[in-house]
Amino acid sequence: MKKSIVAGLVFLNGIAMVAQSKDEQMLKDIYKAGLTNAKCYSWLEHLSNKIGARLSGSENAEKAVQYTKTQLETLGLDKVYLQEVMVPKWVRGEKESAYILDNKTKITVPIAALGGSIATPKNGLTAEVIEVQGIEDLKILGDKIKGKIVFYNRPMDPVNIETFKSYGGCVDQRYAGAKEAAKFGAVGTIVRSMNLRLDDFPHTGAQSYGDLPPAEYIPTAAISTNGAELLSQKLKVNPSLKFYFKQSCVQMPEALSYNVVGEIKGSEHPENIMVVGGHLDSWDLADGSHDDGAGVVQSMEVLRIFKQIGYQPKNTIRVVLFMNEENGGRGGKKYEELAQINKENHIFALESDSGGFSPRGFSIEADDANFERILSWKNVFEPYLIHSFVKGHAGADIGPLSSFKMVKAGLKPDSQRYFDYHHALNDKFDAINKRELELGAATMASLMYLIDQNGIIK
Amino acid sequence: MKKSIVAGLVFLNGIAMVAQSKDEQMLKDIYKAGLTNAKCYSWLEHLSNKIGARLSGSENAEKAVQYTKTQLETLGLDKVYLQEVMVPKWVRGEKESAYILDNKTKITVPIAALGGSIATPKNGLTAEVIEVQGIEDLKILGDKIKGKIVFYNRPMDPVNIETFKSYGGCVDQRYAGAKEAAKFGAVGTIVRSMNLRLDDFPHTGAQSYGDLPPAEYIPTAAISTNGAELLSQKLKVNPSLKFYFKQSCVQMPEALSYNVVGEIKGSEHPENIMVVGGHLDSWDLADGSHDDGAGVVQSMEVLRIFKQIGYQPKNTIRVVLFMNEENGGRGGKKYEELAQINKENHIFALESDSGGFSPRGFSIEADDANFERILSWKNVFEPYLIHSFVKGHAGADIGPLSSFKMVKAGLKPDSQRYFDYHHALNDKFDAINKRELELGAATMASLMYLIDQNGIIK
Numbered sequence: 001m002k003k004s005i006v007a008g009l010v011f012l013n014g015i016a017m018v019a020q021s022k023d024e025q026m027l028k029d030i031y032k033a034g035l036t037n038a039k040c041y042s043w044l045e046h047l048s049n050k051i052g053a054r055l056s057g058s059e060n061a062e063k064a065v066q067y068t069k070t071q072l073e074t075l076g077l078d079k080v081y082l083q084e085v086m087v088p089k090w091v092r093g094e095k096e097s098a099y100i101l102d103n104k105t106k107i108t109v110p111i112a113a114l115g116g117s118i119a120t121p122k123n124g125l126t127a128e129v130i131e132v133q134g135i136e137d138l139k140i141l142g143d144k145i146k147g148k149i150v151f152y153n154r155p156m157d158p159v160n161i162e163t164f165k166s167y168g169g170c171v172d173q174r175y176a177g178a179k180e181a182a183k184f185g186a187v188g189t190i191v192r193s194m195n196l197r198l199d200d201f202p203h204t205g206a207q208s209y210g211d212l213p214p215a216e217y218i219p220t221a222a223i224s225t226n227g228a229e230l231l232s233q234k235l236k237v238n239p240s241l242k243f244y245f246k247q248s249c250v251q252m253p254e255a256l257s258y259n260v261v262g263e264i265k266g267s268e269h270p271e272n273i274m275v276v277g278g279h280l281d282s283w284d285l286a287d288g289s290h291d292d293g294a295g296v297v298q299s300m301e302v303l304r305i306f307k308q309i310g311y312q313p314k315n316t317i318r319v320v321l322f323m324n325e326e327n328g329g330r331g332g333k334k335y336e337e338l339a340q341i342n343k344e345n346h347i348f349a350l351e352s353d354s355g356g357f358s359p360r361g362f363s364i365e366a367d368d369a370n371f372e373r374i375l376s377w378k379n380v381f382e383p384y385l386i387h388s389f390v391k392g393h394a395g396a397d398i399g400p401l402s403s404f405k406m407v408k409a410g411l412k413p414d415s416q417r418y419f420d421y422h423h424a425l426n427d428k429f430d431a432i433n434k435r436e437l438e439l440g441a442a443t444m445a446s447l448m449y450l451i452d453q454n455g456i457i458k
Numbered sequence: 459m460k461k462s463i464v465a466g467l468v469f470l471n472g473i474a475m476v477a478q479s480k481d482e483q484m485l486k487d488i489y490k491a492g493l494t495n496a497k498c499y500s501w502l503e504h505l506s507n508k509i510g511a512r513l514s515g516s517e518n519a520e521k522a523v524q525y526t527k528t529q530l531e532t533l534g535l536d537k538v539y540l541q542e543v544m545v546p547k548w549v550r551g552e553k554e555s556a557y558i559l560d561n562k563t564k565i566t567v568p569i570a571a572l573g574g575s576i577a578t579p580k581n582g583l584t585a586e587v588i589e590v591q592g593i594e595d596l597k598i599l600g601d602k603i604k605g606k607i608v609f610y611n612r613p614m615d616p617v618n619i620e621t622f623k624s625y626g627g628c629v630d631q632r633y634a635g636a637k638e639a640a641k642f643g644a645v646g647t648i649v650r651s652m653n654l655r656l657d658d659f660p661h662t663g664a665q666s667y668g669d670l671p672p673a674e675y676i677p678t679a680a681i682s683t684n685g686a687e688l689l690s691q692k693l694k695v696n697p698s699l700k701f702y703f704k705q706s707c708v709q710m711p712e713a714l715s716y717n718v719v720g721e722i723k724g725s726e727h728p729e730n731i732m733v734v735g736g737h738l739d740s741w742d743l744a745d746g747s748h749d750d751g752a753g754v755v756q757s758m759e760v761l762r763i764f765k766q767i768g769y770q771p772k773n774t775i776r777v778v779l780f781m782n783e784e785n786g787g788r789g790g791k792k793y794e795e796l797a798q799i800n801k802e803n804h805i806f807a808l809e810s811d812s813g814g815f816s817p818r819g820f821s822i823e824a825d826d827a828n829f830e831r832i833l834s835w836k837n838v839f840e841p842y843l844i845h846s847f848v849k850g851h852a853g854a855d856i857g858p859l860s861s862f863k864m865v866k867a868g869l870k871p872d873s874q875r876y877f878d879y880h881h882a883l884n885d886k887f888d889a890i891n892k893r894e895l896e897l898g899a900a901t902m903a904s905l906m907y908l909i910d911q912n913g914i915i916k
Contacts, residue, residue, distance in 0.1 A: 035616045158493045158893070161842055196893060358816070358872045360843065384619055385818065387845040414816045414872060416893045435616070435654060435874045 023380050023453070026311075027446050031384060033305045034442030040297035040304075041434045043071060044356075047296065048287035048429035055284040056324040057089030057255035064280050065258045068296065068321050072262035075304050079265075082258040085334040087324040089255045090115055092284055093248035096221060098190075101126065101242040102234050109227035112202035112285060113219070113247040114174060114191065115327045116209070120219045124246030125149075127187050131235055135172060135180045146185035149243050151235075152177045153192045153228050156419065163415040164354070167194055167422075171205070178220035179210045189220040190243065192228035194419060200224045201424040204283050206327045221245055259331045260321040264303060268314040272455075273339075275318050275349040276302045276448055279325035279397055286427040290418065294356030294437055296321050298411070301441035302448055313452045315347065322397040325353065332397035339401065346403040348451045350411070350444055351395025355421070357413035358436045359443040361388030365408040369457045374409075377450050386443055388412055407456050411444055481838050481911070484769075485904050489842060491763045492900030498755035498762075499892045501529060502814075505754065506745035506887035513742040514782040515547025515713035522738050523716045526754065526779050530720035533762055537723075540716040543792040545782040547713045548574055550742055551706035554679060556648075559584065559700040560692050567685035570660035570743060571677070571705040572632060572649065573785045574667070578677045582704030583607075585645050589693055593630060593638045604643035607701050609693075610635045611650045611686050614877065621873040622812070625652055625880075629663070636678035637668045647678040648701065650686040652877060658682045659882040662741050664785045679703055717789045718779040722761060726772040730913075731797075733776050733807040734760045734906055737783035737855055744885040748876065752814030752895055754779050756869070759899035760906055771910045773805065780855040783811065790855035797859065804861040806909045808869070808902055809853025813879070815871035816894045817901040819846030823866040827915045832867075835908050844901055846870055865914050869902055 047054075047064060054061040065082065072080045098111040113119075130144060131151045138145060152173035156166035171194060178189045193203035202222040209217050223231065234241055260280065266272060278295020282288020299319045306313065322331035339346060361381075364371055375389055394408035401408070413436070421427040505512075505522060512519040523540065530538045556569040571577075588602060589609045596603060610631035614624035629652060636647045651661035660680040667675050681689065692699055718738065724730060736753020740746020757777045764771065780789035797804060819839075822829055833847055852866035859866070871894070879885040 031619070032617050159490050161489070161897070163893075358874050385846060388843060416816050416897065417891050420891070433875050433878070435621075439619070439874065 020380065023450065026449055027380055027384070029309045030305055030445045030449065031442045033308045034301065034438050034445065035435070037308060038301055038438045038441065040301040040437055040441050043297040043300060044289060044293050044432060044437065045429060047293045048289045052287050053284045054280060054282045054288060056087040056257060056281045056327060057252065058284070061257060061281055061323065065260055068260050068280065068300065072260065072300060072319065075262070075307055077262045077264055077303060080262040082260060083334060083338060085257055085259060085323055085330050086254045087257045087330050088328045089252040090327060091250055091252055093119070093250060096245065096247040098221070098243070098245035100231055100234055101244055102238055107230070109230065110200050110202050110224045111190065111221040111227070111245055112204045113221045113249045114207040115204055115283065116207050116251070117178065117220045117247065117249055118217045119248045119250060120188065120246050124244050125188050125219065126242050126244045128240055129231070129235060129243045131232060135177060138180055138184050142184065145181065148186055149188045149190055150177065150181040150186045151190045151231060153232055155192060156194060156196050158196055163196060163419055166196065167419060170194055174205050174222065175207055176210070178207055178218055179212050182212055182216050182218045186218055188218050188245065190223050190245070191220065193222045193225050194422065195225050197420050198225045198229065200226050201426055203423040204285055205423045219247060221247060257323045259323050259335055261318060262303060263316055263318040264306065264313055266315040267312050270316050271345055272315040273318055273344055273346045274315050274448060274452060275320050275346060275398060276444060277320035277322055277397060278352045279322040279331065281324050281326050283326055283423045285423065285425045287429060288427055289429045289432050290355040290421050290427050291423065292325065292353045294432065294440070295352035298352045298356070298437065298441040298444055302445040305442065305445045311449065315452050317448065317452070325397050329396060332400050336400035336402060346401055346406050347456050348406060349398035349401050349408045350448060351398045352411040352440065352444060353395055353397070354411060354415065355413050355418040356432050356437040356440060357417060359386060359411060359413050359440040361386055361390070361412045362447060363390055363392035363394055363410040363412050365394045370407045373454065373457060381446065384443060405456065405458050407451070409447060411440055413440055478838070481908065484907055485838055485842070487767045488763055488903045488907065489900045491766045492759065492896050492903065493893070495766060496759055496896045496899065498759040498895055498899050501755040501758060502747060502751050502890060502895065503887060505751045506747045510745050511742045512738060512740045512746060514545040514715060514739045514785060515710065519715060519739055519781065523718055526718050526738065526758065530718065530758060530777065533720070533765055535720045535722055535761060538720040540718060541792060541796060543715055543717060543781055543788050544712045545715045545788050546786045547710040548785060549708050549710055551577065551708060554703065554705040556679070556701070556703035558689055558692055559702055560696055565688070567688065568658050568660050568682045569648065569679040569685070569703055570662045571679045571707045572665040573662055573741065574665050574709070575636065575678045575705065575707055576675045577706045577708060578646065578704050582702050583646050583677065584700050584702045586698055587689070587693060587701045589690060593635060596638055596642050600642065603639065606644055607646045607648055608635065608639040608644045609648045609689060611690055613650060614652060614654045616654055621654060621877055624654065625877060628652055632663050632680065633665055634668070636665055636676055637670050640670055640674050640676045644676055646676050646703065648681050648703070649678065651680045651683050652880065653683050655878050656683045656687065658684050659884055661881040662743055663881045677705060679705060715781045717781050717793055719776060720761060721774055721776040722764065722771055724773040725770050728774050729803055730773040731776055731802055731804045732773050732906060732910060733778050733804060733856060734902060735778035735780055735855060736810045737780045737789065739782050739784050741784055741881045743881065743883045745887060746885055747887045747890050748813040748879050748885050749881065750783065750811045752890065752898070753810035756810045756895065756899040756902055760903040763900065763903045769907065773910050775906065775910070783855050787854060790858050794858035794860060804859055804864050805914050806864060807852070807856035807859050807866045808906060809856045810869040810898065810902060811853050811855070812869060812873065813871050813876040814890050814895040814898060815875060817844060817869060817871050817898040819844055819848070819870045820905060821848055821850035821852055821868040821870050823852045828865045831912065831915060839904065842901060863914065863916050865909070867905060869898055871898055
C-alpha cells in the first residue's frame, strides 16, 4: 500500500474511533439521565391511576390528550400541538355474563366482548357449541355450524421464544373469526384469549366484520384461557351442551379526538423529521399501563432526556402520541395524511408498543445498507444489554408513514410477560417496573441519537 | 496450500458443521421439552405455597428437603440421597416494631431484624440517630457515635445496568455495619434496605458480628427504602430526634439438616461430575420464590428434561439442592468437604441463584481457554436470546468446590426486578412468570449439555 493510503486509513480509523468514543460517552449520559431523573414512571402513574382506561372516543382518552400535551409543554420543546382525528367510538356497556349449560348445571365463565362486536339479544344468546382450532376448520364442518356458537380454541404456541410470533399465529381467530363463522350461519363466536398463561382474565381486542352486511353480524367475545380449557373439556364429555352469553356493547357515532405532537427543531436539517411515538388510547378493561401507556411516556421521556443533557439534534425530533391504535389506527393514518399534505420528509420513525419490560433490542424496517449501519452500533449498545437487532415489523402507528426513503424501528422489550396483561383487566400500573420502563426510554433515546448523528443512507 | 491440507480442512470444517447442527437440534429439543412439559413451575408452587419460608433449621426447611427428595425420586435418576449438614438456627421471634420519635410525634416505620442479629432489650431500644453513607464514615465521626443508633443510608446506585453490581456496592453496610459501629460505641444500627425501588418492604439478609466479643454485640435491623428516606428527611430538620426499635430474635443451637442430591451416572466418564444446583433454604419473611426456590426447581428441571428427551450424558450429572446458603453457607462447604473425602473429580458446576426472571446469559469462572470455548457456543444460544457471557462470580454454593481443574458458571437472568423482592415479604409465587422460569431451566440444561458433550480443556 502506498504511504498516503496508509496514512489516509489511519486518519479515517482515527475519526471512527473518536466518533465511537463520543457515542459511548453520549449513551452513558443518556442512560444516566434516564435512570436518575426520568419522569416517565410518574407520568405513567398519572395516566394509569389518575386517568385510567383510555378507549378512543372516551372521556378518559380526552383527559390523556390534555394531560400529555400539558406535560410536553413543560419540557421546553419548540412546539407542542394537537392533530384532529375522527375516531370510532365503541362502548362495552354493562359487564358481560356467560355460562356453560351442561344438562341443567350452569358453570359461569369469564368473557369480554371483542372490540367492535355487536350486542347479543337483550336476554342473551344460548346455543350449542362447535369447537374449532381455526378458521380453516369452518369449511370442513360446513352445515354443522349453522345455528351454533363457534368456539375458536387454538392456543398460542408455547415453543416460540418470541411471544409475538405466537400471537401472530392465533390472532386471526379473534380478528376475523366472527366474520368467517357468520358466513356459515353461526349465531355467535367465543374466542380463546390470546394468552400463554392459564388464568381467569378474558383478553379483548379488535375484531372486524369486514364487508359482511350488517344484518349478518354476530356477537363475539373472548373467554379466559381457563374458561376455554373448561369448555373444551366439558364438550368432550357432552358435545350437545349449550353456551349462554350476554353482552350489550354498541357502536356509537364517530368522535373527534387528537394526536399529541411535540418537537425539537433540528439545528442542521430541520426539514428532516425523526418521529418517536406510542399510542395514547388503550382498551377499556384496564389502565393500559403496558399497552401502551409505557410507549407514550417512554417517547415523551426521549425528548426530556435530550433536553436534560442539552443535546441539540441535527434533525427535527418529533414525539407523536397517536390516538386510536387499538380499534382503527386512525391516528397513524391521519399523521401520514398530514405529512403528505405538508410535504414533510421523514427519515426515521421509532415506535414503542410492546410493553414496558426490559429492553432487548429493536425490530427494524430498513434496506440492507441502513440495517447494516444500525448493526454496526451493536457494540455501543452492549454495555446496556441491548443485543437483539432484527429485521421485522416496526409498529402499527408508524406503519402508514411513507416518505421516499426512511428507516423504521420498534423497541423490542422482553416479551415473556406481555400477553399475561395484553388487553386484559390486569394491565395495570403495578405490572410496571420503574427501571425496566426507564431503560426502555434510554434505549430509544440512544437509537434516536445515533440516527440523528449519522443520518440514513439515501 | 497442498491438496491434502485443503481436504483435511474441508473435512474438519465438515465435522464442525455436523457438530453445530447436532447441537442446534439438541437445544431445540431441550427448549421444547422445557416449554411444553416442564414441572419446575408446579414444583415451585408447592415449595412456595404449600411449604413456604424455609430458613435453615426450621420445620419448613425440613419439609422442603423431604419434598424435593421425593420429587427427584420420581424422575428415574440413578441415585437420590441426602447429605447431613449442621446448620445455624436463628429465629426472628415476634414481629419487630419501630418508630421515629420526633419531638413527641411517633411515626411508625417498617423494619426487619437482620439475620443473626441479637434482640433489643425487652422493651425496645431508644436512642438518637447518626446517619452515615457507609462504614468509612465511622472513623470520621469517632466519638459522636457513642450511645447512638447508626443509620446506614447509602442507596444502591441506579446507574449500573446490572443491579447485582449496585448490591455489591452497598451490602457491606448490612453485613458488617453492626460489627463496625459497635467498635465506636453505637447501641444499634438501622440499615437502608438493599432495594432500588422506593417501597415499604424491609429486606432482611445476613449480618455478622465477626470476631467481636458477644458482650459487644448490638441489635441491627433493615428499614424499608421509604422508611429510610423519611428518617433521613426528618433528621435534616431535627438532628436530635430519636429512633425506637424492638426485636426479639434469638440464635438457637445448631440443627441437623441436609443437602438433597440426585444423579444420572455418566455413560463414558462416570468419574467426572457435573453439578447443577440452587439453595433450598430461604429467608423467613416470605416464600423465597425467586431466592432461591427458582434455582432449586430449575436445577431439578435440568435432569427432568434430560430424562424426557432421552439424553444419556457422558459424564455424571448431579443436581444438588444446597442447604443454608443464606446464613452460613454450610451446605456448599459440606458438599465440598465430602467431595474431597470421596476424592471426586468435578469438571463443571452451574448455579442458579439470581431469581427466576428471563435468562440472559451466564457469569463464568474459567480460564481463558475454557471461557473462549463457551463463547464459541454463543451462536447456538442466539435463537433463545441468550447473549451475555461474561467472566464473573458463578455462585455462593459452588464457591467452595475446588477440584484440580474445573469450570463454574452462574445463570444470569434479567436483574432489573430482582431486588424488588430479594429477602423481603413479597418474594412470593405470584412474582414468578412460568415461561421465564422455564426458559431459565432450558438455558441451564443447554449449557450442561454442551459442556457434557465437549468436556473442559484441562
